[in-house]
Amino acid sequence: MGLAPVLLEGKRRYASVRTRTARRAFETAQRAPEWLDPGGLRRLEERYRGATSSCYGYDRDSLDRRGAERVRALAPLLGGPGASSLEIACADGMVSYHLAKAGAQATALDLSDALFDDSARDAGVRLVQGDAAEMPFPDAAFDLVCSFNAFEHLADPEAVLREAIRVLKPGGAIYLLFGPLYWSSYGLHASLSIPVPFCHVLFERSALESYVAERDLEPIPFATLNGWRVGQFRDLWRRHAASLKPEVYREIPSLHGIELVAQHPSCFRSKTDDFDDLLVANIEARFRRLV
Numbered sequence: 001m002g003l004a005p006v007l008l009e010g011k012r013r014y015a016s017v018r019t020r021t022a023r024r025a026f027e028t029a030q031r032a033p034e035w036l037d038p039g040g041l042r043r044l045e046e047r048y049r050g051a052t053s054s055c056y057g058y059d060r061d062s063l064d065r066r067g068a069e070r071v072r073a074l075a076p077l078l079g080g081p082g083a084s085s086l087e088i089a090c091a092d093g094m095v096s097y098h099l100a101k102a103g104a105q106a107t108a109l110d111l112s113d114a115l116f117d118d119s120a121r122d123a124g125v126r127l128v129q130g131d132a133a134e135m136p137f138p139d140a141a142f143d144l145v146c147s148f149n150a151f152e153h154l155a156d157p158e159a160v161l162r163e164a165i166r167v168l169k170p171g172g173a174i175y176l177l178f179g180p181l182y183w184s185s186y187g188l189h190a191s192l193s194i195p196v197p198f199c200h201v202l203f204e205r206s207a208l209e210s211y212v213a214e215r216d217l218e219p220i221p222f223a224t225l226n227g228w229r230v231g232q233f234r235d236l237w238r239r240h241a242a243s244l245k246p247e248v249y250r251e252i253p254s255l256h257g258i259e260l261v262a263q264h265p266s267c268f269r270s271k272t273d274d275f276d277d278l279l280v281a282n283i284e285a286r287f288r289r290l291v
Contacts (some may be wrong), residue, residue, distance in 0.1 A: 018258050022258045060117075063094045068098050074144065084107070094120065097117065113127055135167055144174075183278055186281070190212075194211065244290065246286070253281060258279075261278060
């Protein structure tokens with residue numbers, strides 16, 4: 001066995017031990033104290049500063065590269081040139097841009113066109129401003145419906161999924177990739193301001209808001225997060241099993257900050273009884289609409 005497989009196996013075992021330790025502490029924890037003292041936030045911020053460095057950029061090159069990567073996963077679902085696609089909560093629209101370049105009749109839907117990139121329009125993408133919970137499209141209009149990093153933000157994920165099924169042709173595909181879910185380590189979507197994993201589970205909202213205000217950091221986007229747990233999404237898929245056949249389904253875990261669960265288990269147990277809420281960060285799902 002070469003060095004690389006040995007290192008990978010060692011990392012896997014280490015991750016397994018960390019997860020078991022955290023789960024054991026969680027399952028035997030009391031439900032109090034519910035929150036840590038706000039004074040501890042600064043110490044944890046120093047401990048985790050730099051831990052969330054990411055190449056997830058928003059410059060033009062990053063948007064273009066990310067759109068191209070996502071379309072590589074979607075290309076097999078299009079069914080050939082001229083297929084119709086709908087991107088929900090498109091933001092910059094770069095996924096639809098690359099779908100159009102691949103030959104699709106691409107439509108992109110968002111509540112606002114503020115982030116929409118002009119190159120997507122130039123490529124022939126049809127931008128529609130509207131609510132994904134009440135889509136302005138006829139039944140069975142698209143061969144493919146996709147959405148990236150949106151379902152953890154939607155106010156009513158079930159209404160959006162119901163609409164996605166309605167506008168999808170029988171036999172068409174729905175592809176969803178989203179997260180981090182709210183109760184996972186960076187589910188607050190505020191790591192650039194507070195890099196502490198699970199900070200929203202450990203500290204009261206008022207403490208977090210005071211922390212960023214005092215330091216003139218980016219506000220925390222509480223209002224843009226729906227707070228759904230992984231179990232709610234599992235139930236959502238089950239409720240629509242008569243219409244959707246799962247082809248790919250992955251719940252992607254994150255171990256960032258999992259040691260905090262072992263160190264402060266009561267804070268976590270007071271928020272949920274399901275350890276998976278803390279472990280599952282992202283969901284990838286591909287469904288086929290049943291005839």
